[in-house]
Amino acid sequence: MASQSFDMIVIGAGPGGYVAAIRGAQLGLKVAIVEREHMGGICLNWGCIPTKAMLRSAEVFHLMHRAKEFGLSASGIGFDLDAVVKRSRGVAKQLNSGVGHLMKKNRVTVVMGTATVPAPGRVAVTTDKGEEVLEAPAIVLATGARARELPGLEADGDLVWTYKHALQPPRMPKRLLVIGSGAIGIEFASFFNTLGAETTVVEVLARILPVEDEEIAAFAKKQFVKQGMTILEGASVTKLDRGRGTVTAHIEKDGKAETREFDAVISAVGIVGNTEGLGLEALGVTVERTHVVTDEYCRTGVEGIYAIGDLAGAPWLAHKASHEGVMVAELIAGGHPHPVEPGAIAGCTYCQPQIASVGLTEARAKAAGHEVKVGRFPFIGNGKAIALGEAEGLVKTVFDAKTGALLGAHMVGAEVTELIQGYVIGRTLETTEAELMQTVFPHPTLSEMMHESVLDAYGRAIHF
Incomplete structure (x- = not known):
């Protein structure tokens, strides 16, 4: 089978991968990008962008209820969850096609399929037409991450949801449990709480929003409680009993166990790097706790193989991935970029x-x-x-x-x-x-x- 040669191959077309491909092309490199599912990755299709569209709907709904404060009148205020979701999916679709357009504009070769790296400098892609072999001295791994699932709390899409299910909810829950109070958990808690769900957030650590400044997290918690949320800190969900249309959650806090009933549960307990199936161990790439270990320049220690974005560890942010993509492309093109400094990367949570x-x-x-x-x-x-x-x-x-x-x-x-x-x-x-x-x-x-x-x-x- 004849192979195609490139200067740089990127695996994964999320905000890290597609940006790396564009920057590489701008610098005169011949670039190929491999994507198994959606151009734009999780961020654009199932993360950052569609969640912001849904949260905007919730924000407008919240403001409509405050009309009187502003000297306005609004009556019969309601929402259509299907229409809210439809708008969100439309926004994601528009941006997805935009990424495809950017690949064409920058003459990046797009290969849709599942990639493995059988050897340094070589990528095998299984497509719907068979297998293609691509070769390049530089390979950028940008395969991202997925939701972590804890034993006994696995998502089923009906009663227990990941972020993906929560973006296309099968129904509007009356009583919602959110496990985990990082950005993803708090954003969904805020969305459904604003639309009227009785929302409970359980956080295993001593306080919600554990990466934020303690004073800021305490201020936010006060506002959430004022909005009707129940916040349980230093608590854990040990078991979920799934019934017909309801879930009984076993919650432990301060050494005491109790049960509470919910219509739906969102599990937002972290992420797992997409390292499987690439052949990394055989190549000698070090993987620790599901993330690829790199130096400050995203080099894996195996000649010509780089890892960027969520795959390469915290902070798990799209803009960090994009900046790493630019840095790596410049490095591959012979430049001398500054490494990305994690302390200079902002974190944003779009709750209310x-x-x-x-x-x-x-x-x-x-x-x-x-x-x-x-x-x-x-x-x-x-x-x-x-x-x-x-x-x-x-x-x-x-x-x-x-x-x-x-x-x-x-x-x-x-x-x-x-x-x-x-x-x-x-x-x-x-x-x-x-x-x-x-x-x-x-x-x-x-x-x-x-x-x-x-x-x-x-x-x-x-x-x-």
């Missing part, structure tokens, strides 16, 4: 209220030996937030007391997922408090709170 953060939390900064200065500014002190009817929120900044370096920024409230980028740029430019204080923020904007939080760290806040 939104949560966003970058860099070190206050606790981690102290644990790392920094003497810190911490600033805070509440949404209630900001004119734009009050005008928007969004006065519940907090911006928190953490600085190194000796150097003035911005160590971390953490926010909860309306539109913070858009605001966080200001601090991300600040960290990339290695800014100190001096530059941030001297920056003129436009008025009236939510971004003014970012300025005030910096000022507060140095005892100079104006409006609070």
